[in-house]
Amino acid sequence: MSENVKKYSSLNVFTRLLKYAWSKWYLLILGIVFIIIVSYIDSLIPFLIRETIDEGIVNRNFDAILKYSLFIISIVLVEGGFSFISRMCFVKLSQETVYRIRMDSFKSIQRQSMDFFDRAIIGQLISRITNDAERLSEFLSWRLRMLIYSFMLIALSLFFMFSMNYFLAVISFITISICIVLNTRFAILIRPVQDAIRQQIGVLAGLTASDLAGVKTVKSLAIEENEYSRFVNENNKFLDLNIKAAKMRAIYGNASFLVIGLTMASIVYFGGQAIMNNILTIGELSAFLTYLITLSWPMRGLGFIISDIQRSVASAYRLFEIIDSEPRVRERENAIELNNVRGEIVFENVSFSYSSGKKILDKISFHVKPGEKIVIVGPPGSGKSTILKLIMRFYDPDEGRILIDGVDIRDLKLSYLRKIVSYIQQEPFIFNRSIRENIMLGNPDASFDNIVKAARIAKIHDFIEILPNKYDTVVGERGVMLSGGQRQRIAIARALVSNPKILLLDDPVSNLDAETERELVNDLRDIIRDKTAIIVTQRLSLIELADRIIVVNNGRIVEMGTHDELIKRRGLYYQLYKSYGGIVDE
Numbered sequence: 001m002s003e004n005v006k007k008y009s010s011l012n013v014f015t016r017l018l019k020y021a022w023s024k025w026y027l028l029i030l031g032i033v034f035i036i037i038v039s040y041i042d043s044l045i046p047f048l049i050r051e052t053i054d055e056g057i058v059n060r061n062f063d064a065i066l067k068y069s070l071f072i073i074s075i076v077l078v079e080g081g082f083s084f085i086s087r088m089c090f091v092k093l094s095q096e097t098v099y100r101i102r103m104d105s106f107k108s109i110q111r112q113s114m115d116f117f118d119r120a121i122i123g124q125l126i127s128r129i130t131n132d133a134e135r136l137s138e139f140l141s142w143r144l145r146m147l148i149y150s151f152m153l154i155a156l157s158l159f160f161m162f163s164m165n166y167f168l169a170v171i172s173f174i175t176i177s178i179c180i181v182l183n184t185r186f187a188i189l190i191r192p193v194q195d196a197i198r199q200q201i202g203v204l205a206g207l208t209a210s211d212l213a214g215v216k217t218v219k220s221l222a223i224e225e226n227e228y229s230r231f232v233n234e235n236n237k238f239l240d241l242n243i244k245a246a247k248m249r250a251i252y253g254n255a256s257f258l259v260i261g262l263t264m265a266s267i268v269y270f271g272g273q274a275i276m277n278n279i280l281t282i283g284e285l286s287a288f289l290t291y292l293i294t295l296s297w298p299m300r301g302l303g304f305i306i307s308d309i310q311r312s313v314a315s316a317y318r319l320f321e322i323i324d325s326e327p328r329v330r331e332r333e334n335a336i337e338l339n340n341v342r343g344e345i346v347f348e349n350v351s352f353s354y355s356s357g358k359k360i361l362d363k364i365s366f367h368v369k370p371g372e373k374i375v376i377v378g379p380p381g382s383g384k385s386t387i388l389k390l391i392m393r394f395y396d397p398d399e400g401r402i403l404i405d406g407v408d409i410r411d412l413k414l415s416y417l418r419k420i421v422s423y424i425q426q427e428p429f430i431f432n433r434s435i436r437e438n439i440m441l442g443n444p445d446a447s448f449d450n451i452v453k454a455a456r457i458a459k460i461h462d463f464i465e466i467l468p469n470k471y472d473t474v475v476g477e478r479g480v481m482l483s484g485g486q487r488q489r490i491a492i493a494r495a496l497v498s499n500p501k502i503l504l505l506d507d508p509v510s511n512l513d514a515e516t517e518r519e520l521v522n523d524l525r526d527i528i529r530d531k532t533a534i535i536v537t538q539r540l541s542l543i544e545l546a547d548r549i550i551v552v553n554n555g556r557i558v559e560m561g562t563h564d565e566l567i568k569r570r571g572l573y574y575q576l577y578k579s580y581g582g583i584v585d586e
Contacts, residue, residue, distance in 0.1 A: 123206025
């Protein structure tokens with residue numbers, strides 16, 4: 001996660017969550033008002049039972065029994081209606097609030113620079129957007145409502161109990177206090193266990209996502225059993241944590257039940273004596289016992305609610321951590337667009353290192369003329385692909401600057417930069433959408449004619465036309481229904497549909513067979529003819545496209561020139577060319 005993240009206390013997180021909820025303040029207020037009414041009605045029922053017994057049953061007064069019975073039925077029906085309204089208010093509130101938080105989280109992820117994803121575990125990000133958001137929804141729709149209900153019911157019940165008998169009410173108050181202390185203690189003890197459970201969910205999600213993404217590698221190496229063992233190990237940790245949490249819930253839940261049971265026995269004993277001494281009525285004793293039974297669930301459940309609230313706050317914190325992550329690559333205020341892009345690129349003393357701190361590029365400088373075709377070669381890990389990523393502003397250099405047509409790319413609008421510069425990866429990502437949608441990603445406003453034009457230039461149109469659904473054919477996860485060459489051509493069409501002036505190609509033929517490579521390279525000659533192009537490669541076929549070649553080693557430019565010039569120097573390029581299989585006249 002980004003290092004530029006605000007730190008919040010639990011109170012700050014809870015307050016911020018309520019600020020999100022306050023956008024639907026009328027739902028929050030209505031929900032609270034109706035749940036208070038519901039708790040008041042529920043606290044009246046034992047009081048009415050007292051009146052029914054003392055006025056009706058003891059005095060054999062059928063009219064009183066009928067009156068209070070009808071009254072209880074009436075208020076229960078009213079309570080049901082108010083409870084439904086309250087529940088719907090909180091459900092609607094939770095859905096609206098979590099919708100906004102989820103959208104803000106996803107938007108924040110979308111605007112992050114690449115260093116964020118270098119550090120992040122994708123499975124854990126998915127877990128936050130899904131599981132943590134769902135936990136927040138549960139908190140707002142149910143737990144917040146039950147917390148308000150529980151405290152109101154306890155307060156109102158104690159009020160009625162003290163109005164009937166002070167001594168028995170004190171016993172009940174002590175019981176409630178003990179239960180609250182027990183449940184608060186439970187909430188404190190179980191929190192680290194629940195945090196560990198939440199983290200383990202992220203680990204399992206990350207492991208699953210990683211294995212599914214690399215399923216071809218897993219199968220090709222026949223390491224299914226190894227991966228299964230890793231999953232079993234992490235799943236066992238998850239199981240142990242859940243069993244530990246369940247044991248703690250059982251212990252504290254039973255402790256609360258024991259306290260309530262002992263209290264009821266005490267009230268029966270002392271209440272019975274009070275009845276015999278004409279201090280207490282049978283109806284009042286029944287009301288006390290009914291109050292305790294009514295309060296037993298809120299008292300026993302309070303610890304679980306508090307514990308769940310803590311987990312919900314932790315979930316909110318994780319989501320706010322995403323929302324508040326500041327991208328290192330930011331668009332400057334008053335960023336501009338260029339007029340009549342020529343395609344000139346200049347690197348001035350550019351140095352760069354990834355988060356590990358190791359310097360990948362060290363004060364490199366070079367100049368690419370408009371329309372020039374540059375091929376960059378060098379040993380693996382020399383920083384070739386990093387040059388392309390810096391031009392795309394996936395990262396910003398630690399030192400120096402990069403200019404397009406004399407303007408620092410940090411002064412350009414990000415969306416504009418990535419419109420005039422298109423980047424074709426070594427392994428292009430094809431979405432599980434139609435071919436039309438995949439190409440349109442390069443320019444969401446592109447007309448169908450422009451899509452077809454880009455596909456024709458990329459030499460993929462004829463293939464698309466023979467498909468049953470043509471451009472509306474869905475290509476499967478990661479373009480699994482396409483060959484490597486077809487995926488690469490769709491990626492090229494996607495890059496061309498915005499009509500960029502600059503094309504960056506990161507070894508686009510490295511994963512293709514010889515025949516497909518030959519065809520694609522021949523087509524690339526036409527594709528890049530009127531564009532500035534920088535190609536990173538280790539393939540001889542692409543070297544042939546170069547006007548000039550830049551040789552990079554250990555983050556520095558060690559040679560630069562045409563193929564013939566570099567061969568004559570017999571330096572690193574000469575050695576690389578021979579290692580690639582090139583034939584040199586000695």
